[in-house]
Amino acid sequence: MLNIKPENLRTFVTVADCGTLQEASEILGRTPSAISMSLKQLSEQLGAELFETDRKANLTPTGQFVLEESRRALSSFDESLSIMQRYTQGKMxxxxxxxxxxxxxxxxxxxxxxxxxxxxxxxxxxxxxxxxxxxxxxxxxxxxxxxxxxxxxxxxxxxxxxLEEPFGLVCRPDHSLATSKKPLTWQALEDVTFISNGLCEQIRDEQFVRINSNTAIQVHNIVTLLGFIQQGMGVTLLPRLAVPDQGELCFLPLADKAAVRxxxxxxxxxxxxxxxxxxxxxxxxxxxxxx
Amino acid sequence: MLNIKPENLRTFVTVADCGTLQEASEILGRTPSAISMSLKQLSEQLGAELFETDRKANLTPTGQFVLEESRRALSSFDESLSIMQRYTQGKMxxxxxxxxxxxxxxxxxxxxxxxxxxxxxxxxxxxxxxxxxxxxxxxxxxxxxxxxxxxxxxxxxxxxxxLEEPFGLVCRPDHSLATSKKPLTWQALEDVTFISNGLCEQIRDEQFVRINSNTAIQVHNIVTLLGFIQQGMGVTLLPRLAVPDQGELCFLPLADKAAVRxxxxxxxxxxxxxxxxxxxxxxxxxxxxxx
DNA sequence: CGCCAATTTCATTAAATCTGAAATAATCTT
DNA sequence: AAGATTATTTCAGATTTAATGAAATTGGCG
CATH class of the missing domain: 3.40.190.10 (Periplasmic binding protein-like II)
Structure with a gap:
């Protein structure tokens, strides 16, 4: 099997384009003799002459064919390398x-x-x-x-x-807890209707866990949950980001700063x-x- | 710019297929350490790990992507080489x-x-x-x-x-020259109607050249020429191959053996x-x- | 937690490639 | 047509690159 490397083809294409070894040698940054040897190797591998004479001005029919196919081969190979590179750089x-x-x-x-x-x-x-x-x-x-x-x-x-963000009490503005000046203690929740939600499981406080597990209603969907609160059916605990900014509900801080999501x-x-x-x-x- | 050779990709593909360096080393005919270095070079050029661990059983996402693209690149490159090879062998x-x-x-x-x-x-x-x-x-x-x-x-x-083939006289079987037992001399043509054709210019004999240039009719198309002969309008000289085998015309040898096409x-x-x-x-x- | 096997590292050897000088071949000039 | 000139090839030595084999390291498994 033959052992032709892209560099051989690249050399050949450059020489064919330049028409002279001298010029190609400057572009490729190698001496004419290195290029001559590379071309010789290529034509030996292919078993055919690529140029009409040892001057590189004229291609044989084989040379023309190999030139076209080399261009195809190189652009395809380079494109593959470029794709791999773009992928590894996270651009694809x-x-x-x-x-x-x-x-x-x-x-x-x-x-x-x-x-x-x-x-x-x-x-x-x-x-x-x-x-x-x-x-x-x-x-x-x-x-x-x-x-x-x-x-x-x-x-x-x-x-x-x-990100760590504190839970807060969510309720209607006319709810009894809404006017509280001080951060709410867990005790305050004992006397109101608490509607649980999935995020509440993040809170590990023993007293709250008990309240949470005794609650009559648990709503998982946030939109539905907020609807319930809006209707005055009770209060809930949510982290700040889970509550829409421009809602009409209150968001009150808790005394327990450990209650965070x-x-x-x-x-x-x-x-x-x-x-x-x-x-x-x-x-x-x-x-x-x-x- | 990066310097990845097909051999690097081929090595990588083989290792990815085998799942182990040991096995790949047998297929590739190189030692595991050579393969290890080749893989290292490839992943350094790409700036990304190809395998999850140094055991080669599992590819990273990058490895999977590079594997697919390498397959594409190699088959395209190999196909190009194969096309060049077939062309130079005269198979294309x-x-x-x-x-x-x-x-x-x-x-x-x-x-x-x-x-x-x-x-x-x-x-x-x-x-x-x-x-x-x-x-x-x-x-x-x-x-x-x-x-x-x-x-x-x-x-x-x-x-x-x-190929060298002698000219001969072409005429109808009932022509006066058709019965001649001996090869015809140029003199024999002086007394008959000679119809010239393009091939006659091959004959350099002086006497014939004169006869040929004095002829009244010159017909270039062979089919037309043979039609004229068939009609009995005269005789002509042609090499053997130019006269259809199964025609009804005579082909008589000439005395001048130098009259060849x-x-x-x-x-x-x-x-x-x-x-x-x-x-x-x-x-x-x-x-x-x-x- | 330690053994076993696979892989990597490292120093050395082998191979491929490149360079620069000299020889050769081709074109240009007269 | 012959010499002058320029381009290319050849060759030996130098350099770079890749492969080897032994030792060290790593990871998986009991």
Missing amino acids: GVVKVATVPSVASHLLPDVVSRFQKKAPNVRLELRDTDSVMVATAVRNGSVDCGVASLSFASQDLQHQLL RLYFLEPKHHRISPAGMVFKGEVVGSFIRE | GVVKVATVPSVASHLLPDVVSRFQKKAPNVRLELRDTDSVMVATAVRNGSVDCGVASLSFASQDLQHQLL RLYFLEPKHHRISPAGMVFKGEVVGSFIRE
């Missing part, structure tokens, strides 16, 4: 991300627009679900990475803290994410670290 | 040939069928004209080579004698013909040398 590919809804709606838009400026040819696939599903999706590989809170550390997930960047521990995914991660992490 | 391409009609109809069929057996993927373009046009076509490159007689040696044509293989002197053309030439020359 697909990134699939799962986040919790509050992150998706409040924090992702900024991250995404900066990411797209940096990597305009990368396709971004976003989905939002609850934290458990985010973790599952990252774990089984159906997404590259995710942002969620972490109920329990998984052995095949790597996590990185992005932690958001983590999640990625698989045992296999790494794509270069484009790394660029996305950089945007996410950078965005949260700055603020 | 186009051969354009011009011949005189008698060769085209009598001798080419055999040559062509043997050529097509040898080079089934080469396109053959045949045309027939008179010798002067054949030579012109070869000279100006509109055909690769040709078969014709040669009125005057051209400085940019290379020729090779294929010489057929040459013609090719350009200053630029060589394509590999497929060389294969065709081989068939033509071989065919004539054998007989």
Whole structure:
């Protein structure tokens, strides 16, 4: 089998274009004798003369054919290398991300627009679900990475803290607790109708856990939950980002500063994410670290 | 710029397929350490890890992408080399040939069928004209080579004698000369109506040249010429191959054995013909040398 | 937690490639 | 047509690049 390297073809193409070894030698940065040897090797491998005479002005029919095919071969090879390079630089590919809804709606838009400026040819696939599903999706590989809170550390997930935000009481402005001047204690919740939601599981305080587990209603969907609050059916606890800014509901601080939601960047521990995914991660992490 | 050679990609693909250096080293015929270094070089050039761990069982996302692209790059490159190789071996391409009609109809069929057996993927373009046009076509490159007689040696044509065949007198069976027992002398032509044709210019004998230039009719097209003879309008001189075998005309030998048509293989002197053309030439020359 | 096997590293050897000078071949000039 | 000139090839030595084999390291498995 023959052993022709792209550099042989590149040399040949340059010489054919220049018509002289001297000129080609300057372009290629090698001596004419090196180029002469490279051409000799190529024509020996092919078993045919490429030039009519030892002056390089005229190609044989074989030379013309090999010239065209060499151009094709080189541009295809170079294109492949370029594609690999763009991929490894995170300028190409697909990134699939799962986040919790509050992150998706409040924090992702900024991250995404900066990411797209940096990597305009990368396709971004976003989905939002609850934290458990985010973790599952990252774990089984159906997404590259995710942002969620972490109920329990998984052995095949790597996590990185992005943000801590306090829970607060969400209620109507005319609710009895709404006028409280001081941060609310857990005790205050004992006497009102508490509507639980999925995020409440993040709060580990014993007294609250009891309140939470005794509650009559638990609503998982945020929009539905807020509707219930709006109707005056009770109060709930939510982190700041989960509550729409321009709503008509109150958001009151809690006395227990340990009641926080932690958001983590999640990625698989045992296999790494794509270069484009790394660029996305950089945007996410950078965005949260700055603020 | 990066300096990745096909051998690097081939090594990577083999290792990715095998899943272990040991196995790949046997296939590639190199030691595991050589392969390890080649892989290291590749991933350094790309600036990304290709395998999850130093065991080669699992590819990173980058590795999977590079694997696919490497396959594409290698098969394209190899295909190009294969095409060049097939071309230089005369297994691909186009051969354009011009011949005189008698060769085209009598001798080419055999040559062509043997050529097509040898080079089934080469396109053959045949045309027939008179010798002067054949030579012109070869000279100006509109055909690769040709078969014709040669009125005057051209400085940019290379020729090779294929066949010498004697001229003979062509006439109706009831013509006065048809019954002659002895080979005909030029003198015998002085008393009959001689119809000239283009091939007669090959005959240099002085007496004949005079007869030929005094003739009242000159017909260039062979079919037309034979029609004239058939009608009893006169006689002509032709080489054996130019007269149809199963015609009703007589072909009588001449006394002057120097009156021969010489057929040459013609090719350009200053630029060589394509590999497929060389294969065709081989068939033509071989065919004539054998007989 | 330690063994076993695969992989990497490192120093050395081998191979391929490049250089520069001299020889050769081709074109240009007279 | 012969010498002058320029381009190309050849060759030996130098340099760069890749491959080897032994030793060190790493990762997976019991």
